[in-house]
Amino acid sequence: MGNLLQVNGLTKKFGGVTAVNDVSFHVGEGEIVAVIGPNGAGKTTLFNMISSYIQPTDGEVLFKGKKISGRKIFDLAHLGISRTFQNLQIFSNMTVLENVMMGTSVNIKTNVFSAGFRLPTVKRDEEYAYKAAYEVLTMMEMSDLLHEQAGQLSYGLQKKLEFARAIVYKPQLIMLDEPMAGLNDAETNTMAGYISDLKEKGHSFLFVEHKMATIMQLADRIVVLDFGTKIAEGTPDEIQKNEKVISAYLGEEAI
Amino acid sequence: MEKVETILYGRRWKSFLGFIALILILPLVVSSQYVFTLLILIGIYCIITIGLSLLIGYAGQISIGHAAFVGIGAYVSGVLTVKYSVSPWVAMGIGMVATFIIAYLIGMQVLKLKGHILALATIAINIIVYILLVGLSDYTGGAGGLVGIPNLSLLGLDLGNQVNFYFFVWSIVFVVILFSTNIIRSSVGRILRSIHDSEIGTETLGVNVTKFKVAIFALSAMYASLAGSLYAHYINFIAPPTFYISFSILLLVMVMVGGVHSIWGAIIGTASIMFLNEVIRFVGHTYFNINGEVEIVVYGLIIILVMIFIPKGLVGILDVRKISPVKSSIKKDVTIKKNVASEKGV
Numbered sequence: 001m002g003n004l005l006q007v008n009g010l011t012k013k014f015g016g017v018t019a020v021n022d023v024s025f026h027v028g029e030g031e032i033v034a035v036i037g038p039n040g041a042g043k044t045t046l047f048n049m050i051s052s053y054i055q056p057t058d059g060e061v062l063f064k065g066k067k068i069s070g071r072k073i074f075d076l077a078h079l080g081i082s083r084t085f086q087n088l089q090i091f092s093n094m095t096v097l098e099n100v101m102m103g104t105s106v107n108i109k110t111n112v113f114s115a116g117f118r119l120p121t122v123k124r125d126e127e128y129a130y131k132a133a134y135e136v137l138t139m140m141e142m143s144d145l146l147h148e149q150a151g152q153l154s155y156g157l158q159k160k161l162e163f164a165r166a167i168v169y170k171p172q173l174i175m176l177d178e179p180m181a182g183l184n185d186a187e188t189n190t191m192a193g194y195i196s197d198l199k200e201k202g203h204s205f206l207f208v209e210h211k212m213a214t215i216m217q218l219a220d221r222i223v224v225l226d227f228g229t230k231i232a233e234g235t236p237d238e239i240q241k242n243e244k245v246i247s248a249y250l251g252e253e254a255i
Numbered sequence: 256m257e258k259v260e261t262i263l264y265g266r267r268w269k270s271f272l273g274f275i276a277l278i279l280i281l282p283l284v285v286s287s288q289y290v291f292t293l294l295i296l297i298g299i300y301c302i303i304t305i306g307l308s309l310l311i312g313y314a315g316q317i318s319i320g321h322a323a324f325v326g327i328g329a330y331v332s333g334v335l336t337v338k339y340s341v342s343p344w345v346a347m348g349i350g351m352v353a354t355f356i357i358a359y360l361i362g363m364q365v366l367k368l369k370g371h372i373l374a375l376a377t378i379a380i381n382i383i384v385y386i387l388l389v390g391l392s393d394y395t396g397g398a399g400g401l402v403g404i405p406n407l408s409l410l411g412l413d414l415g416n417q418v419n420f421y422f423f424v425w426s427i428v429f430v431v432i433l434f435s436t437n438i439i440r441s442s443v444g445r446i447l448r449s450i451h452d453s454e455i456g457t458e459t460l461g462v463n464v465t466k467f468k469v470a471i472f473a474l475s476a477m478y479a480s481l482a483g484s485l486y487a488h489y490i491n492f493i494a495p496p497t498f499y500i501s502f503s504i505l506l507l508v509m510v511m512v513g514g515v516h517s518i519w520g521a522i523i524g525t526a527s528i529m530f531l532n533e534v535i536r537f538v539g540h541t542y543f544n545i546n547g548e549v550e551i552v553v554y555g556l557i558i559i560l561v562m563i564f565i566p567k568g569l570v571g572i573l574d575v576r577k578i579s580p581v582k583s584s585i586k587k588d589v590t591i592k593k594n595v596a597s598e599k600g601v
Contacts (some may be wrong), residue, residue: 051459053455073459074462074463074464076461082459085456090452091448091449091456093452094445094448098263102449102460105457105460108294110441110443111470112438112470115443115444116438118441122442123259125442126259126260129259129442130259166348166513204483
């Protein structure tokens with residue numbers, strides 16, 4: 001298994017505060033890696049650095065051996081990395097179908113003029129986007145919601161929608177920022193099912209999550225952050241027994 | 256399989272048919288030269304406001320400087336035909352291409368700005384262009400304006416004739432509508448609307464957001480330039496004050512009154528404001544003996560009232576589902592709310 005994503009000594013300082021301090025790990029092909037840690041441990045900052053939303057103070061991120069830190073956000077999708085957001089970034093005034101069709105943008109060449117003159121390529125792009133979106137939405141049992149306004153959906157469905165949008169163009173690495181947050185048990189299980197199905201098909205995942213049961217069930221490897229520093233890395237079994245992790249979660253006294 | 260476009264956005268030929276019927280019927284009921292002039296000017300202004308609707312309503316980017324691009328189009332046409340005897344059609348084409356390029360270059364810089372700052376930057380562009388129009392008096396005729404701009408003629412047809420020019424202008428409006436709805440009903444239209452909803456979300460999906468914003472800004476500027484050229488050849492005289500900020504604001508009022516999320520709204524808004532303009536002028540002169548620009552006061556009032564009572568514009572009052580090319584625009588949120596939301600960022 002080659003390393004799809006390699007994170008080397010990533011550090012982020014905000015003024016005098018070090019939010020992430022010298023964190024290194026990797027995600028292999030077809031692997032699910034979870035990042036966990038108490039609130040304020042720097043998980044989202046780490047996530048944002050990997051996906052180029054903020055630039056690291058130090059360190060670098062490699063994707064398939066090529067440096068990606070410092071690149072434009074939209075470049076990453078073209079390389080094969082997609083992500084979701086903790087606070088959802090769906091297009092609430094667009095329909096479910098349109099939202100997921102937007103997820104195919106990477107493979108769409110239509111520009112203002114080809115659209116205006118309605119060149120033959122536009123029809124091809126539209127049909128491709130529609131088919132891809134329809135397929136994913138059917139797989140996720142949302143095909144009865146195609147023309148619903150995304151903003152009108154329940155939170156759980158919006159979460160599913162953002163996930164569908166992130167996977168529709170079949171990216172190699174899918175980064176999920178708290179994919180289960182706010183979901184009930186049934187919804188959580190369904191989501192976990194989608195993730196392991198995609199893993200079977202060779203996709204890799206990097207995700208931040210708080211629901212321990214899900215993490216232990218899904219993750220191949222877990223990276224634990226505390227106060228911006230990586231305090232442990234290992235399989236779910238190893239992490240559950242790790243004293244540093246237990247103390248970070250429960251406090252020193254508990255040991 | 257049914258066409259993807261139809262599945263997503265329904266059919267548009269009914270709106271087109273209604274539009275064409277209206278354009279054909281109006282000359283039958285209108286005989287006054289005065290009303291014809293008004294209808295022609297409405298057509299010319301519609302070309303600009305349709306572009307503004309794409310920019311403001313769809314992409315969510317404001318411009319209070321589009322009069323500048325109208326001015327560039329008008330002056331390129333005017334100067335090239337009057338001073339260099341270039342064919343009006345060639346001049347018009349040069350104006351459109353030049354404006355597209357100028358707007359593209361400006362857009363790459365100013366569209367990095369957001370909200371109020373972007374609005375201020377576009378006002379600045381308008382002022383700069385105005386100063387250039389006055390200052391480059393060797394070419395433009397300066398504050399005195401440029402006279403003797405020839406009428407258009409097409410394949411031997413004299414477009415100086417009111418009725419001919421009416422049909423010519425509205426045919427162009429139709430082409431502009433066709434081109435614009437083609438854009439709206441494609442992946443580009445979705446990208447513009449998604450930028451409006453979440454810029455960061457759009458970027459994450461691999462879309463170079465700036466590229467699309469700049470392209471639509473330049474396209475709307477090109478529409479404005481086309482309208483400017485038509486105006487110059489119709490009125491035969493142009494002067495810098497026509498293309499000042501007050502005109503940009505008037506255009507904005509038209510788009511907002513009609514409904515910013517629909518290009519049909521732009522047309523309805525343009526027509527309403529133009530007629531209202533005439534009414535105000537008539538009433539002001541006849542009953543109150545006012546000779547100043549009392550319209551400006553009324554525009555201010557209209558904007559406030561529209562924002563409070565009909566944020567979706569006139570087109571929002573009518574049954575939008577039947578005339579809007581975009582189904583989902585009916586549920587679009589209040590513009591004010593949107594602005595607040597877009598400033599929140601991630």
